[in-house]
Amino acid sequence: xxxxxxxxxxxxxxxxxxxxxxxxxxxxxxxxxxxxxxxxxxxxxxxxxxxxxxxxxxxxxxxxxxxxxxxxxxxxxxxxxxxxxxxxxxxxxxxxxxxxxxxxxxxxxxxxxxxxxxxxxxxxxxxxxxxxxxxxxxxxxxxxxxxxxxxxxxxxxxxxxxxxxxxxxxxxxxxxxxxx
Numbered sequence: 001x002x003x004x005x006x007x008x009x010x011x012x013x014x015x016x017x018x019x020x021x022x023x024x025x026x027x028x029x030x031x032x033x034x035x036x037x038x039x040x041x042x043x044x045x046x047x048x049x050x051x052x053x054x055x056x057x058x059x060x061x062x063x064x065x066x067x068x069x070x071x072x073x074x075x076x077x078x079x080x081x082x083x084x085x086x087x088x089x090x091x092x093x094x095x096x097x098x099x100x101x102x103x104x105x106x107x108x109x110x111x112x113x114x115x116x117x118x119x120x121x122x123x124x125x126x127x128x129x130x131x132x133x134x135x136x137x138x139x140x141x142x143x144x145x146x147x148x149x150x151x152x153x154x155x156x157x158x159x160x161x162x163x164x165x166x167x168x169x170x171x172x173x174x175x176x177x178x179x180x
Contacts, residue, residue: 010131017059018129022138025126032122036115048118052125059129069124070117081113 012018017025032051039045056063070077090104127135 009128011061011128012131013060013129015058015060015129017055017125020129022130022134023142025130026135026138026142029122029126033119036118039111039115042110045114052118052121055125059125061125061128066121066124066128070120073116073120077113077116080116081109084112085109 036048039048056066085101085105085108086099088102088105088108090102092100093103093106094101130138
């Protein structure tokens with residue numbers, strides 16, 4: 001199970017995505033995730049799929065490896081999707097035990113499920129192609145302007161990347177134990 005966690009892992013490489021400045025990757029990821037919430041129809045997702053396909057292709061990281069990172073989060077994704085199907089008001093399609101599945105709920109579920117998958121995949125791609133140390137350093141640099149308004153940029157950057165470093169260390173230790 002721990003091998004299936006891709007967020008936080010780093011795979012060294014010499015590709016266009018690996019060599020891109022981590023600040024640019026962070027900004028692109030932030031913009032990408034923000035744009036996901038403005039997508040209003042399923043046709044627009046073709047552009048998102050094309051962008052993700054291009055990024056994954058340029059990174060030369062196996063799509064199978066990236067998809068494996070979704071496996072531990074399937075329960076959360078399914079739970080979110082099911083709850084949205086039952087909790088969205090609208091035209092009732094099916095009723096079970098006093099709960100209703102609505103047409104609008106199913107439409108919402110499609111967007112919600114896809115958004116979650118793309119958010120997880122995008123975040124995974126950043127951590128797979130950027131070392132945790134470099135990520136911490138660059139986040140710190142991105143947060144520097146906020147020091148003027150009394151935000152502890154150094155501490156915030158470290159707090160944001162400690163889980164990534166922790167996961168990487170656990171995975172490396174697990175690999176070493178398995179090899180012996």
